[in-house]
Amino acid sequence: TKSTRPQRLLKAVQKHSTRGDPQSVISAIDHFCRHREWAMNVGDEKGSILDSVVSELNPEKVLELGTYCGYSTVRIARLLPPGARLITLEFNADYAAIARQVIAWAGLEDKVQLVEGASGDWIPRMKEHFGIETFDFVFLDHWKDRYLPDTKLMEDCGLLRKGTVLLADNVICPGVPDYLEYVRNSLSYKSCYFKSHLEYTKAEDGLEKSVFLG
Numbered sequence: 435t436k437s438t439r440p441q442r443l444l445k446a447v448q449k450h451s452t453r454g455d456p457q458s459v460i461s462a463i464d465h466f467c468r469h470r471e472w473a474m475n476v477g478d479e480k481g482s483i484l485d486s487v488v489s490e491l492n493p494e495k496v497l498e499l500g501t502y503c504g505y506s507t508v509r510i511a512r513l514l515p516p517g518a519r520l521i522t523l524e525f526n527a528d529y530a531a532i533a534r535q536v537i538a539w540a541g542l543e544d545k546v547q548l549v550e551g552a553s554g555d556w557i558p559r560m561k562e563h564f565g566i567e568t569f570d571f572v573f574l575d576h577w578k579d580r581y582l583p584d585t586k587l588m589e590d591c592g593l594l595r596k597g598t599v600l601l602a603d604n605v606i607c608p609g610v611p612d613y614l615e616y617v618r619n620s621l622s623y624k625s626c627y628f629k630s631h632l633e634y635t636k637a638e639d640g641l642e643k644s645v646f647l648g
């Protein structure tokens with residue numbers, strides 16, 4: 435039977451990158467997506483902005499919503515200090531299986547906990563199941579109509595603290611109008627837009643960085 439795009443992306447990682455070298459995994463995926471098959475990874479241009487936000491923050495507790503093939507998981511985890519933890523949620527079993535192998539190939543499995551399940555089900559269980567008090571950094575890159583409900587859910591579950599940073603992908607393309615309106619107008623957030631381009635294309639897209647003010 436025909437392979438899937440995530441399976442072909444994994445093959446490209448195993449063929450064109452060095453096990454245990456996260457940067458080579460990132461480069462292999464970017465090369466595959468730019469020259470072989472486009473895929474919805476945050477990509478190299480927005481990825482550099484993601485890198486700078488993570489490096490500046492040095493977060494201990496990170497949540498990623500929407501793992502897909504693990505590209506941004508690897509980008510974030512490679513920058514985390516020893517002892518820091520990244521929990522990433524992915525409800526598609528096939529994508530989760532590929533992402534686990536990409537994360538393992540990069541040698542980052544000790545920093546990453548991939549949870550197979552829906553954000554709406556698992557956000558309320560973060561405290562009792564993972565012993566998480568609050569998150570320092572959240573990367574939102576899952577279904578665009580889930581950004582706002584999941585943000586409100588994180589607020590309600592007390593998972594955000596004064597200074598927690600939310601970074602949202604695709605705020606222009608495909609776009610998250612309800613989420614943008616909320617974080618830009620709410621008195622509980624200080625929000626700013628990082629203009630960039632949709633991964634591997636010339637179309638405009640960007641990241642929205644929103645600091646929770648408590």
Ligand SMILES: O=C(NC/C=C/[C@H]1O[C@@H](n2cnc3cncnc32)[C@H](O)[C@@H]1O)c1cc([N+](=O)[O-])cc(O)c1O
Pocket residue numbers: 474475476499500501502503523524525526529551552553554575576577578580603604607608632633
């Ligand atoms: O649609 C996009 N992303 C949706 C990403 C979705 C990924 O997150 C998972 N998921 C969804 N809700 C979930 C809830 N809980 C757990 N996993 C979840 C899905 O199984 C998928 O792996 C997208 C589209 C474009 N584009 O140009 O069209 C560009 C991008 O950068 C994108 O991120």
Ligand SMILES: [Mg+2]
Pocket residue numbers: 474475476575603604
């Ligand atoms: Mg995205």
